[in-house]
Amino acid sequence: MIPAALQTAIASVPPGAWAVGVSGGADSVALLRLLAGRSDLRLVVVHLDHQTRQGASGDDARFVAALGQQLKVDCVQQQRSEIEPLLTTIPRNLSARYRACRLMLYQQVVDQHQLAGVLLAHHADDQAQTVLHQLLRGSGAGNLGGMSPDGRVGRLRIVRPLLGVDRQKLRGYLADIGQVWCEDVSNRDDHYARNRHRQLLDQFPQVNCAVLELAESMRALQQWIQAQSPQLPQQISLAQLADWPRVVQIQALRRWLIAAGTPPAAVERPVLARLWMMAHDAAAPAQQDFPGPVRVRRRQGVLLVEKGMQNVRSSKSF
Numbered sequence: 288m289i290p291a292a293l294q295t296a297i298a299s300v301p302p303g304a305w306a307v308g309v310s311g312g313a314d315s316v317a318l319l320r321l322l323a324g325r326s327d328l329r330l331v332v333v334h335l336d337h338q339t340r341q342g343a344s345g346d347d348a349r350f351v352a353a354l355g356q357q358l359k360v361d362c363v364q365q366q367r368s369e370i371e372p373l374l375t376t377i378p379r380n381l382s383a384r385y386r387a388c389r390l391m392l393y394q395q396v397v398d399q400h401q402l403a404g405v406l407l408a409h410h411a412d413d414q415a416q417t418v419l420h421q422l423l424r425g426s427g428a429g430n431l432g433g434m435s436p437d438g439r440v441g442r443l444r445i446v447r448p449l450l451g452v453d454r455q456k457l458r459g460y461l462a463d464i465g466q467v468w469c470e471d472v473s474n475r476d477d478h479y480a481r482n483r484h485r486q487l488l489d490q491f492p493q494v495n496c497a498v499l500e501l502a503e504s505m506r507a508l509q510q511w512i513q514a515q516s517p518q519l520p521q522q523i524s525l526a527q528l529a530d531w532p533r534v535v536q537i538q539a540l541r542r543w544l545i546a547a548g549t550p551p552a553a554v555e556r557p558v559l560a561r562l563w564m565m566a567h568d569a570a571a572p573a574q575q576d577f578p579g580p581v582r583v584r585r586r587q588g589v590l591l592v593e594k595g596m597q598n599v600r601s602s603k604s605f
Contacts, residue, residue: 293321293460296448299436302327305446306396306405308389309334309354311347311469314408316354317457318449320466322406323358332362333396333405335370335389340472347469363396382479394443404444409434412454415495416484418502423484427556428534432506512538519543523590525566537563544577547592553578566590 289297300322307322309315309332322328332355336348348364355362370388371377378384393405414433421430436450449457461468477483488495515531516538523543528536540562541554549558558577565571565585573585582593 288463289321289324290456290460292452292456296452297321297325299448300325300328300406300446301403304329304331304400304402306331306333306393306400306402307360308393308405308407309351310471311350311354312408312471313458313461313468314410314413314449314454316466316468317461318406318408319354319358319360320461320464323360330360331396331400331402332360333393334362334364335385335392336364336366337385337388338367343472347471350469361400363392365392382481390440390443393445394441397443404446407445407447408449408457409447410449410452410454410457411499412485412488412495414450414502415488415498416481418498418505419484419488419494420480422498422501428505428508428512429538431501432509433502516542521591523566525585525588525590528566528590533563536566540566544581547577547581547583548579549577549581550579 302325305322305328307315307319307330309319311334319330319332322330332351334348334351337344352362352364367385367388370392371384373391374384374387376387378387396402397404418431418433421433434447434450435445436448437444437446439445477486488498512534515535519539519542528539531539537559541559544554544558544562545551561571561575562577562583565573565575565583571585574582576582584591584593
């Protein structure tokens with residue numbers, strides 16, 4: 288018998304054809320087993336062999352292939368060495384690099400198999416760890432809402448149906464059906480911040496609950512901010528921009544900068560803070576370069592982009 292919380296989570300996945308990211312760990316194995324019980328889904332398992340742990344990751348790949356065969360689900364596997372050279376930019380941070388490789392592989396599979404997007408097994412404990420990590424980094428409200436249950440990275444739609452389910456429910460389900468999984472020993476390595484955060488949250492469940500409540504509040508706040516933030520034209524009247532609350536200004540400037548050609552991933556707090564100061568402080572440089580590259584100029588009470596504004600819908604001042 289599948290617990291009600293898991294039934295509700297899996298029922299939230301829209302019918303259709305989906306990729307499923309399966310690492311071989313308990314969470315993704317549980318997600319795949321639950322999804323495989325739905326007749327209105329066409330699934331393609333996607334697994335990236337990160338080629339780590341002295342080759343032990345290859346055992347995970349073989350396990351995932353065997354599980355896919357058992358469940359009669361198509362399986363696509365590739366090694367990191369095949370994907371990494373295709374990245375436009377290779378992050379120095381290994382975790383970020385592995386994530387970039389996975390996202391590229393997911394996009395490839397979604398395109399090749401004409402799928403709606405990818406389903407990932409992030410759960411409530413992962414959400415708490417993500418928010419705690421952002422909190423400790425001093426992130427603003429925009430990053431404290433955690434992972435989206437249904438969002439996009441570029442063209443790739445990412446759905447996380449298990450965000451409301453805790454890790455123990457997933458492992459309990461696997462134990463009930465007698466399903467084994469692969470245990471990644473690196474999950475116990477204190478060298479990684481995510482593992483230290485997990486241990487902290489496991490030790491203090493009340494902190495885990497508080498962090499999840501914070502994430503819910505921040506998501507609601509962010510939805511309000513997005514609803515209030517206008518689509519800015521190419522030339523921004525600084526006097527009218529100042530009429531809005533700062534959080535609304537920041538969100539509107541973020542959209543404006545992305546429309547100008549700055550990659551969304553590059554629009555971080557320091558970038559937005561610099562643009563906001565440029566709009567409000569006459570002592571700030573009147574011409575500055577932002578990622579993209581995008582050159583912004585302040586002139587006679589107006590903020591404008593000198594190049595790279597191909598995607599802005601309107602060029603009229605307001």
